[in-house]
Amino acid sequence: MNEILQVENLRVEYPGGRLRQPAKIALHGLNLQVTQGEVFGFLGPNGAGKTTTMNVLLGFIPPTSGSAALFGIDVRQPIARQRIGYLPELTYYYKFLTAEELLRFYAKLFGLSRAETDLRIKKLMALVELEHAASRPIKSYSKGMRQRVGLAQALINNPDLLILDEPTSGLDPLGRMKVREIIQRLKDEGKTVFFSSHEMGEVETVCDHVAILHQGELKAAGVVADLVTQYRADNLEQVFLKIVGYQPQEVA
Amino acid sequence: MSRIWAVATVVIKELYRRKDFYVLFVLTALLTLGALSVNFFDDPKIIRYVKDICLLLIWLSTLIIAIVTTARQIPAEKEDRTIFPLLAKPVSRGQVIAGKFLGCWLASGLALLVFYIFFVAVTGLREPHLMWGAYLKSMFLHWMMLAMVVGLTLLGSVIFTAVSANVTICLIAIFGILVVGEHLAKIAVRQAEPVRTITYTLFYCLPHLELFDVRAQVVNNQPLPGWLDCGLASLYAAAYTGVLLYAAWLLFRRRSLST
Ligand SMILES: Nc1ncnc2c1ncn2[C@@H]1O[C@H](COP(=O)(O)OP(=O)(O)OP(=O)(O)O)[C@@H](O)[C@H]1O
Ligand SMILES: [Mg+2]
Numbered sequence: 001m002n003e004i005l006q007v008e009n010l011r012v013e014y015p016g017g018r019l020r021q022p023a024k025i026a027l028h029g030l031n032l033q034v035t036q037g038e039v040f041g042f043l044g045p046n047g048a049g050k051t052t053t054m055n056v057l058l059g060f061i062p063p064t065s066g067s068a069a070l071f072g073i074d075v076r077q078p079i080a081r082q083r084i085g086y087l088p089e090l091t092y093y094y095k096f097l098t099a100e101e102l103l104r105f106y107a108k109l110f111g112l113s114r115a116e117t118d119l120r121i122k123k124l125m126a127l128v129e130l131e132h133a134a135s136r137p138i139k140s141y142s143k144g145m146r147q148r149v150g151l152a153q154a155l156i157n158n159p160d161l162l163i164l165d166e167p168t169s170g171l172d173p174l175g176r177m178k179v180r181e182i183i184q185r186l187k188d189e190g191k192t193v194f195f196s197s198h199e200m201g202e203v204e205t206v207c208d209h210v211a212i213l214h215q216g217e218l219k220a221a222g223v224v225a226d227l228v229t230q231y232r233a234d235n236l237e238q239v240f241l242k243i244v245g246y247q248p249q250e251v252a
Numbered sequence: 253m254s255r256i257w258a259v260a261t262v263v264i265k266e267l268y269r270r271k272d273f274y275v276l277f278v279l280t281a282l283l284t285l286g287a288l289s290v291n292f293f294d295d296p297k298i299i300r301y302v303k304d305i306c307l308l309l310i311w312l313s314t315l316i317i318a319i320v321t322t323a324r325q326i327p328a329e330k331e332d333r334t335i336f337p338l339l340a341k342p343v344s345r346g347q348v349i350a351g352k353f354l355g356c357w358l359a360s361g362l363a364l365l366v367f368y369i370f371f372v373a374v375t376g377l378r379e380p381h382l383m384w385g386a387y388l389k390s391m392f393l394h395w396m397m398l399a400m401v402v403g404l405t406l407l408g409s410v411i412f413t414a415v416s417a418n419v420t421i422c423l424i425a426i427f428g429i430l431v432v433g434e435h436l437a438k439i440a441v442r443q444a445e446p447v448r449t450i451t452y453t454l455f456y457c458l459p460h461l462e463l464f465d466v467r468a469q470v471v472n473n474q475p476l477p478g479w480l481d482c483g484l485a486s487l488y489a490a491a492y493t494g495v496l497l498y499a500a501w502l503l504f505r506r507r508s509l510s511t
Binding site: 014051052055058059060061062078079080081082084086088090091092093094095096097101105106108109110111150153163 | 254255257258259261262265266269270332333334336337338339340341342343344347506508509510
């Protein structure tokens with residue numbers, strides 16, 4: 001199998017801050033593999049360590065121990081990021097640039113040729129439906145429009161692996177639908193998508209594999225249908241709730 | 253190199269899309285023209301005062317532009333979270349530092365050029381012969397000095413996370429160096445021992461920005477240092493800036509940036 005994303009024994013501690021508090025352990029020896037062509041849902045309650053994992057994958061924070069690799073290249077090397085696209089959890093971009101200038105800038109960082117850049121920008125602006133606003137500074141955009149610029153920039157280099165941190169947060173139902181369509185289309189093109197989400201229904205419809213993280217540890221991983229049978233649940237949401245230890249309470 | 257250049261162009265674009273530069277330019281222009289309007293007697297001495305004032309304003313304005321532009325680069329990237337999509341691209345942190353430096357230095361150079369064109373148009377043209385060589389040298393030395401200022405401020409912006417703290421500290425440090433830096437050796441002689449060595453060390457370690465200040469010669473139409481000396485001075489500036497950028501890279505390289 002073609003391992004595109006590989007995490008081995010990953011441990012991340014955040015320093016405790018000024019008051020000599022103990023270090024916060026965000027990930028305890030995480031192991032994860034994503035193979036080519038998968039749409040992989042990365043789930044877990046708030047604070048589970050999803051964003052932390054992505055931060056390591058993108059080289060923003062160094063692992064305390066363990067390793068992470070993209071396309072078999074250690075994430076500490078910039079070249080590991082040549083074939084990936086990344087959408088951060090909260091997106092803000094250079095406000096004084098227009099969407100088109102922003103995409104052009106990122107294209108230069110990937111070393112795309114001018115002709116290819118023009119082509120990609122045209123295609124992506126149409127894909128995220130921002131053609132009408134392409135030459136307006138980003139500061140005049142609404143939240144949903146910014147999220148769509150984010151998606152466009154993540155796709156500028158026609159990446160083989162997409163790492164998306166809550167791609168549908170802040171979008172209206174129509175916007176969510178569009179994002180799901182885009183993920184589906186990428187999957188059909190044979191791309192790999194690794195994304196975090198809190199929307200179980202959404203994950204069930206687009207993902208073939210999921211991993212559920214809780215308090216920095218991997219609790220379950222595999223094909224959605226297998227997990228549902230294994231946990232004797234009706235759907236992914238119930239699996240999730242069982243794993244995080246939710247007990248339904250009696251209503252008085 | 254193309255990645256460094258791409259980062260630099262964004263910095264330059266930001267400078268001319270923000271208002272700070274225009275405000276300072278208009279202020280300098282107004283003050284200079286105001287000083288010039290005193291010139292109704294056509295007294296040849298007056299032009300000297302005007303040159304003096306104009307050059308002083310250019311020094312202050314370009315220092316402020318260089319420091320304010322540079323100081324906000326890395327902290328603003330973090331605050332606006334633009335650092336994350338940026339570093340998610342195949343750029344190294346060293347390339348980001350280099351690009352930021354290049355952008356800020358070129359942007360300050362651009363501002364400097366505009367100011368000098370204004371200066372020559374207002375005062376230089378009133379002189380019997382235009383001293384192209386002197387103006388060119390003075391601008392060149394000034395630009396080399398700004399390289400050290402930009403390097404120092406960039407290092408500061410990696411150390412201090414708040415923009416305002418960094419701007420204040422860099423302004424004080426740089427004006428301090430300009431005002432007392434050259435006198436430190438003289439001060440050192442008069443001190444008792446531990447202080448003396450410390451003062452001498454400071455004298456040798458601090459950047460000698462004042463070496464690049466040839467305003468007095470330009471104002472008084474005195475000969476400026478030769479091109480060879482200018483070359484040596486720029487070597488000094490380049491070496492100093494290199495050390496500052498290396499330090500900034502060392503600090504930034506392993507910095508944990510969590511979203
Ligand atoms: N910079 C930081 N310093 C200290 N602790 C941090 C830092 N960033 C995250 N943490 C802690 O690490 C843990 C994991 O956080 P992380 O952001 O990875 O969670 P998440 O799964 O992305 O959550 P969410 O669904 O809310 O986005 C949390 O307990 C959080 O408090
Ligand atoms: Mg998160």
